[in-house]
Amino acid sequence: MIFQEAALGGVFEISLERKVDERGFFARSWCRQEFEQHGLNSNLAQCSVSFNSKKGTLRGMHYQLDGYAEAKLVRCTKGAIYDVAVDMRPGSTTFKQWTGTELTATNQRALYIPEGCAHGFLTLEDETEVFYQISEPYHPESARGVRWNDPAFGIVWPGPVAVISDRDLIYPDFGPT
Ligand SMILES: Cc1cn([C@H]2C[C@H](O)[C@@H](COP(=O)(O)OP(=O)(O)O[C@H]3O[C@@H](C)C(=O)[C@@H](O)[C@H]3O)O2)c(=O)[nH]c1=O
Numbered sequence: 001m002i003f004q005e006a007a008l009g010g011v012f013e014i015s016l017e018r019k020v021d022e023r024g025f026f027a028r029s030w031c032r033q034e035f036e037q038h039g040l041n042s043n044l045a046q047c048s049v050s051f052n053s054k055k056g057t058l059r060g061m062h063y064q065l066d067g068y069a070e071a072k073l074v075r076c077t078k079g080a081i082y083d084v085a086v087d088m089r090p091g092s093t094t095f096k097q098w099t100g101t102e103l104t105a106t107n108q109r110a111l112y113i114p115e116g117c118a119h120g121f122l123t124l125e126d127e128t129e130v131f132y133q134i135s136e137p138y139h140p141e142s143a144r145g146v147r148w149n150d151p152a153f154g155i156v157w158p159g160p161v162a163v164i165s166d167r168d169l170i171y172p173d174f175g176p177t
Pocket of ligand 1: 048050059060061063120121138
């Protein structure tokens, strides 16, 4: 696997290192040892699939509170997404900054999002499937979110939002509580 750290501390773009032959290729998509060598969280509590019927579906921006904070490895197995992480770690040098990248079934790239970052994506095609590996169990009581268009973060999305859950639509502006 090829690890490239993003501008947001601890976020990595991970590409496949393909071993190509006449049949196609073989490539490792997750490896505990390589994750540990790069200082990434190698715990794996669950894998999940998110299917999105329509282009312009936005899910996010989600995170879980300390104690249940998740590291996520996100991959697009059908279609295409613009995948975004926002740094929600007070004290981090990149607090409130964001990074985004296109993950597609064709580029086969994954994004690693560390604990303390909010995560979300916008689908760029109909019938897009996203595959997650997540380090911690789902704990809805600890789930939190920030709004996709909150000016506190200024995320620049590559297209309009057509489908979004009621919950994700109404997160209040981020600020001191
Ligand atoms: C996230 C999650 C949801 N669910 C259930 C709750 C609900 O009935 C249904 C849909 O849940 P949600 O509306 O929270 O799904 P969704 O909005 O797709 O939530 C996901 O968004 C992206 C951006 C992430 O980063 C994920 O970690 C997760 O938070 O699935 C689980 O059973 N386990 C899980 O781990």
